[in-house]
Structures are given as structure tokens and as C-alpha cells.
Amino acid sequence: MNARAARFGGLDGLRAIAVGLVLIYHLFPKALPGGFLGVDVFFVMSGFLITSLLLRELETTGRINLLAFWRRRARRLLPAVAIVVLVSTSLALAAGRDLLVGVAQQIAGAVFFVSNWVFIANGSDYFARDTPELFRNFWSLALEEQFYIVLPLIAILVFRLRHRITWAIPLAVLGVSSAFLMAALANAAADPTRIYFGSDSHSFGLFLGAAMAVVLSRRAAAALTTAGQAVSLGVALLGFTALGVLSFTLREGSPESFLGGFQLATVAALAVVWAITREGAIAGRMLDVQPLRWIGERSYGIYLWHWPLLMVVTSAATAAGLGTSWLVPAATLALTLPFAALSYRYIEQPVRRVGLRGALVRWFSPRNYTPRRRRVSVALAIIVAITFPLTGIAVATAPERTTSAEQILRGQEMLEADRSNSEQGTSDADTAPPGPGAAETDAEPGAAEPAAPAVVEIEGRDITAVGDSVMLASYPELTEAFPGIEVDAAVSRGLWAGVDIVADMAQSGTLRQVVVVGLGTNGPVDEDALVALQEAVGGRQLILIDAHAERDWIPEVNANLTRFAQERRGVALARWDASVADTPEYLAEDGIHPGPEGGEVYAASIRSALDDLFTPGEAPGWAIPRR
Incomplete structure (x- = not known):
């Protein structure tokens, strides 16, 4: 269509499709x-x-x-x-x-x-x-x-x-x-x-x-000839097909999106615009139908x-616990x-x-x-x-700041102050005793069951905790519940980063006998990462904290953590998700990061997992073989 034309056919319908893509996304x-x-x-x-x-x-x-x-x-x-x-x-x-x-x-x-x-x-x-x-x-x-x-x-x-x-x-x-x-x-x-x-x-x-x-x-x-109409319609179909495939397969923020994805989508969009705006193009008339035109105009x-x-709406729904x-x-x-x-x-x-x-x-x-x-x-x-x-x-x-940022900052400031004070004194890690049940770490599945161990009270000086911003926001309550606990937590940390941190601590001799890991909030957790984590933990007890967030990967993360804890000796699950689900008022407005009351629930979920880990009998303890 030339520049003198009053209106381009099909563009309103294409606008409707474009805004529909964004809304669905x-x-x-x-x-x-x-x-x-x-x-x-x-x-x-x-x-x-x-x-x-x-x-x-x-x-x-x-x-x-x-x-x-x-x-x-x-x-x-x-x-x-x-x-x-x-x-x-x-x-x-x-x-x-x-x-x-x-x-x-x-x-x-x-x-x-x-x-x-x-x-x-x-x-x-x-x-x-x-x-x-x-x-x-x-x-x-x-x-x-x-x-x-x-x-x-x-x-x-x-x-x-x-x-x-x-x-x-x-x-x-x-x-x-x-x-x-x-x-x-x-x-x-x-x-x-x-x-x-x-x-x-x-x-x-x-x-x-x-x-x-x-x-x-x-x-x-x-006016387009019959052959011209066929070419126009074919080009439009090819363009829409390319856009459709890219819309279903391209990952947001990925290297492939910037190294060809956006460029290819632009070429496809150029092809569609060329095809539908030609004078009398059937493709353009097809896009001019209602309700596409109504949506496109708005x-x-x-x-x-x-x-x-x-x-x-999301903020209101989160505040209402929905x-x-x-x-x-x-x-x-x-x-x-x-x-x-x-x-x-x-x-x-x-x-x-x-x-x-x-x-x-x-x-x-x-x-x-x-x-x-x-x-x-x-x-x-x-x-x-x-x-x-x-x-x-x-x-x-x-x-x-957001309420979540304030809670994270509260934990960060206290953590930094405690680290500064500990550098001037003696680290608890130097005097931490061997963890309960460590002598039984080499028991074979077919060996005779050892006598049930006595209930052991785990103290903060026995624990190393590695986590993300949720653990960081809970730091004040963790130190109150477990005085002397060693915490390494940071914003936007994933499980593989935690594996490296735990391995470095083990190699340097600073990893304590009970290791608590809370790293499921920021991305998927797979079996390989969990196996690597337990290998890094070595002959120590491991507590995995499940995740609570309205994110796509959280259900799968929690299912993988639960299954791993059930199948492995020496591993227990801290059920943070279930513990805080009924008290959204204990969380920041993002529904993820705990305030002081939420931090107490977070620490209590860890204490409950520790009780499971060291309770005599058929609990998920290190010394008792699974049936």
C-alpha cells in the first residue's frame, strides 16, 4: 500500500495479536x-x-x-x-x-x-x-x-x-x-x-x-493478482509460524534470545506487516475481523x-493469603x-x-x-x-525499600556485625564437637541395626547453615534459637553455589557436624545438585529446607527435596513451606521473605527437622538404617 492510502489493512488485528502475546506472557x-x-x-x-x-x-x-x-x-x-x-x-x-x-x-x-x-x-x-x-x-x-x-x-x-x-x-x-x-x-x-x-x-x-x-x-x-494473493498469504503464514515457534520456545533473558531470537522475530514481523498491508491482501482482511479489530484499536x-x-491485584491477593x-x-x-x-x-x-x-x-x-x-x-x-x-x-x-528488602537488610546488618565481632574473638568452629551419630556413617544397608541412640540436643555451635535471602532475613531469629550457629547466606543464591560453599568449608576444616541448607527459592533443584551437596557434606548430618514462594519451580523443588530426604540416610527435611503457609502475615509483602515472626517459624522448622534427625527409632536419622 502506498503512502497516500488512508488506512493499512490488517494492522489492528496484528496489534491485537501482539498485545495478546504480551498479556499471556x-x-x-x-x-x-x-x-x-x-x-x-x-x-x-x-x-x-x-x-x-x-x-x-x-x-x-x-x-x-x-x-x-x-x-x-x-x-x-x-x-x-x-x-x-x-x-x-x-x-x-x-x-x-x-x-x-x-x-x-x-x-x-x-x-x-x-x-x-x-x-x-x-x-x-x-x-x-x-x-x-x-x-x-x-x-x-x-x-x-x-x-x-x-x-x-x-x-x-x-x-x-x-x-x-x-x-x-x-x-x-x-x-x-x-x-x-x-x-x-x-x-x-x-x-x-x-x-x-x-x-x-x-x-x-x-x-x-x-x-x-x-x-x-x-x-x-x-490490486493483487491471484498469484500475488497467494504469495502474500504464504508470507504471512510463514511470518506467523516463525513468531509462534519463537513465542513458545524462546527463553526470557537467554543468550539465544539476544543472539538471533529477537532479530529473527523482527524479520518475521516485517514479513507479516509486508504481507497484510498490501492493497486488497486477503491476509489483511482476515485480520480485520471482529473482535481482533476492536482489541487492536484499544x-x-x-x-x-x-x-x-x-x-x-497480585499485591492484594498476597496480602489476603490467596x-x-x-x-x-x-x-x-x-x-x-x-x-x-x-x-x-x-x-x-x-x-x-x-x-x-x-x-x-x-x-x-x-x-x-x-x-x-x-x-x-x-x-x-x-x-x-x-x-x-x-x-x-x-x-x-x-x-x-520494599518490606522484603528491609527484612533482608535487618538480617544482613546483624550478620555483618556478628562476623566483625567473631573476627576479634575465637570462632566456635574451632571447638565444635563431632556430631552425634558420626561414628555410624559407614554402616552398610545389610549390617545389623545398632542400638537406638539417645536423644541429642543440637546446639548452635554444632551447625553450619548455608542459604539464600530467606535465610538471611531469618538470621536474627536463627541466632536466637541456635546461639553460636554459623550462617553463610546471600541474596539470589542457588543450590549449585551452595554446593561449592559447603565443599570449600569442608576442605578448609570449618564445616560443622550438622549442615543446614536452604537454597530452593531462586531456581530449580535437581538430583545431581543434591547428590553433589551430600558428597560435599561427607560424614555429617544434612538438613534441607524446602521453599515457600509463588514461583513456577517451587512445587517441583519441594517434591525433589522431600523425595531426597526420604530416600537418604542422614538427611532430614525442614518443612518451612507448610509451617508458614497459614500465616502470610508473618511474611513481607512479596509473600516470600519472613519478618521477625516468620523468622521464628523458619527457625522452628529447622528445630523440628533436627528432632526428626536425632530421635531414636525409625526417624530419618543417620544411625538408623532405612527399611
Whole structure:
């Protein structure tokens, strides 16, 4: 379709598919792990459409009016941003304090369209689902708006070239350079979020879409022949197939996603856009059907609303002890669609048609009131009157840290103070006695059963504990329950890291006779890691702490830990998950990290496992063979 055409067929339907990919990725991540590619489809469409609009203006008026272009973009983007920010921040104020951490920076990034760089500067992790950043999804909007500022400036320069085909070359070069930069940063092991959020490393879809618009604008509009329809439909099917395969197989933040995954998805999106926007293309007409077109027209609002509402609903559900079951995505969808529809009809469209001043007159001028318009005006006035001051309160009272970060910091500060004090005195590890039952470590399965050992009281000086941020947050309560316990805990630690730590301690002679390991929160736990851990523990008793978190891998982690403890002598399971499940108020707002009461439950679960380990009889002890 040439630049003079009034409307591109199929793009609304493609928008619906793209926003659907993103929603499924965020609401049902296991169902579509690569659904984040929907954003890259949006990038290609945006680059193609905006460049086509500039070409249309150039052909119609002979010039590009920069101020008018930027004013149209502001009318299109800002009204929805404003209402989403006001309403979402007000809801977050009621839902949970963790959602307000850094909210002032996030709002500034959203309003000035620099969210992607704000998140990069703050060290945010796009792929971390339990980090409550209210406006994280605004990063892509920021990147697009930066493109909208730069593109017309580039266009004014390149459109002066004599031959139109050369207009596309600078745009294509910028796109290819951005794609190579993403791959180069991935090869250099750069932070995945930096690669993903960067305007320099993730704008190739926008520039390549713009280059394609320039190339296609040279052709006069003509009806497709039968052969042309077949080619167009075939290309669209190939493009959709590639996007579908990538959406189901590409892993978030993985090297393969940056080393070809995003680039291939962009090529597929370019193919689809080329196929559906050709004049009279059957593929385009197929995508123009309802309800795809209805969703596509409101896709911008759907994209803006869904993430803040997901954060609010998740926070409310966690506080109520409901977890993040199917109720959370269902409630999020039930709120997102009507919110986006109302915003589109009563805020976005009026401002887009008559500008902000005209919309204000329409909304709040009594002379123009009809009964329906009066209801709309009253509703808008009430929303602004409530949400504007609440947003101000939220910004003014926003905490510096999340509740989970505060609990981790509480444990970290106490741990560091205890380490500093111990360096000035004598370590308990030097005087730790051999652990009970150590003499029976070589008993063979067929040997006669030894006499049942007496009940042994394990003291803190007998225990080495290695764990993640959950153990770190529980450190004050662990030291109270087990005075003299040695704890090595850190944020975002996985089981294989714990295996190395335990092995190093064993080699240096500092590993005590009872080893407690809590490392199931941050990733899968497999049999090989558990076997390696027990080998590193050697002739010592081992306590494994199961995990409590609303994360995809937790059920499998706990099943593997339970099975390993049941099958191995000298291993017991501390049932932290079951112990804290009925008391969500003992946890931080993330539902993972314990506060003081939760720390007491954490320590009690370890004490219970120790009692199992050393109770005479058919308990999972070291000295008693399994039947």
C-alpha cells in the first residue's frame, strides 16, 4: 500500500495479536515463555506506520511539520499515560506499600518517556516477576517515543537525497547496527535487562519497519493478482509460524534470545506487516475481523493498564493469603479490558480528535452537556479529584525499600556485625564437637541395626547453615534459637553455589557436624545438585529446607527435596513451606521473605527437622538404617 492510502489493512488485528502475546506472557508465563516478542511486533508496526504517515505528509504538503507531528504524538500517547498513572498509583497506595518504592522516579520516567533508562540506572530486572515495579511496562513506550523524536529529524535529512530508494539506506543501517549491538552486548555478557531496555540495542524493529515503509511507498497501489494473493498469504503464514515457534520456545533473558531470537522475530514481523498491508491482501482482511479489530484499536490502553493492574491485584491477593492462583490473571483481565475501553472512548479519542483544550471544553462546559456527557464529565471530575491528591500522597510517603528488602537488610546488618565481632574473638568452629551419630556413617544397608541412640540436643555451635535471602532475613531469629550457629547466606543464591560453599568449608576444616541448607527459592533443584551437596557434606548430618514462594519451580523443588530426604540416610527435611503457609502475615509483602515472626517459624522448622534427625527409632536419622 502506498503512502497516500488512508488506512493499512490488517494492522489492528496484528496489534491485537501482539498485545495478546504480551498479556499471556505476563499473566500465564508458563503457557507462552516467549510472549515478550509481542513488543517487538509493535516496534515493527510503529516504525512502519509512523514513517508512512511522514511520507504521506511529505507527498501532500511537500514538507514535514515537526511541531505538528510531535503534537499529534503527544495527543495520542499522553492522555492514556496520565490516567493510568493517576489511577494505578492511587490503587497501589491502598494495595501495598511495596508497590510505591521508587514510584516518583517511575512516574517521571513515564511522563518524560525515559522509563527504559530509569530502570537501567536503578538496576531493575525486567525478567524478575516478583519485583513490584508499578510502571515497568512503560519502558517500551519510552523507547518508541524516543524514536518518534529522532525519526522526523532523520527524515528531514534523508528525504533531501535525490533518489527515493536511498532514503531507506540510513534507516536500514541504523536498524542493522542496533541488531548487531544487541548481539555484541550479549557476547560481552552484559546485563540482560540493559540489553533489553536499551534504546541503542533494541530499536532495530522500529528502524527496519521505517526502512520498509520507505521502500514500499515507491510502488503505486494496485490490486493483487491471484498469484500475488497467494504469495502474500504464504508470507504471512510463514511470518506467523516463525513468531509462534519463537513465542513458545524462546527463553526470557537467554543468550539465544539476544543472539538471533529477537532479530529473527523482527524479520518475521516485517514479513507479516509486508504481507497484510498490501492493497486488497486477503491476509489483511482476515485480520480485520471482529473482535481482533476492536482489541487492536484499544491495544495501547490494554498494554498500559495490564501491568500496573497485575501488580495491584497480585499485591492484594498476597496480602489476603490467596497467593497468585488463576484468580489473579482472571481479575487482572476483568479490570484491564473495561478500563482500556473506557479510557479509549472517553479520554483518548476526544483528545485525539479535538486536542486537549477542545476535549476539556467538551468535558466540562455546561453548554455542551447532554445527559450522557454530564455523566461522563462528573465521573472524570471525581476520578481526577480523588486520584490526583492520592498520587501526591503516594509519592510523598513512598518507602525507600520494599518490606522484603528491609527484612533482608535487618538480617544482613546483624550478620555483618556478628562476623566483625567473631573476627576479634575465637570462632566456635574451632571447638565444635563431632556430631552425634558420626561414628555410624559407614554402616552398610545389610549390617545389623545398632542400638537406638539417645536423644541429642543440637546446639548452635554444632551447625553450619548455608542459604539464600530467606535465610538471611531469618538470621536474627536463627541466632536466637541456635546461639553460636554459623550462617553463610546471600541474596539470589542457588543450590549449585551452595554446593561449592559447603565443599570449600569442608576442605578448609570449618564445616560443622550438622549442615543446614536452604537454597530452593531462586531456581530449580535437581538430583545431581543434591547428590553433589551430600558428597560435599561427607560424614555429617544434612538438613534441607524446602521453599515457600509463588514461583513456577517451587512445587517441583519441594517434591525433589522431600523425595531426597526420604530416600537418604542422614538427611532430614525442614518443612518451612507448610509451617508458614497459614500465616502470610508473618511474611513481607512479596509473600516470600519472613519478618521477625516468620523468622521464628523458619527457625522452628529447622528445630523440628533436627528432632526428626536425632530421635531414636525409625526417624530419618543417620544411625538408623532405612527399611
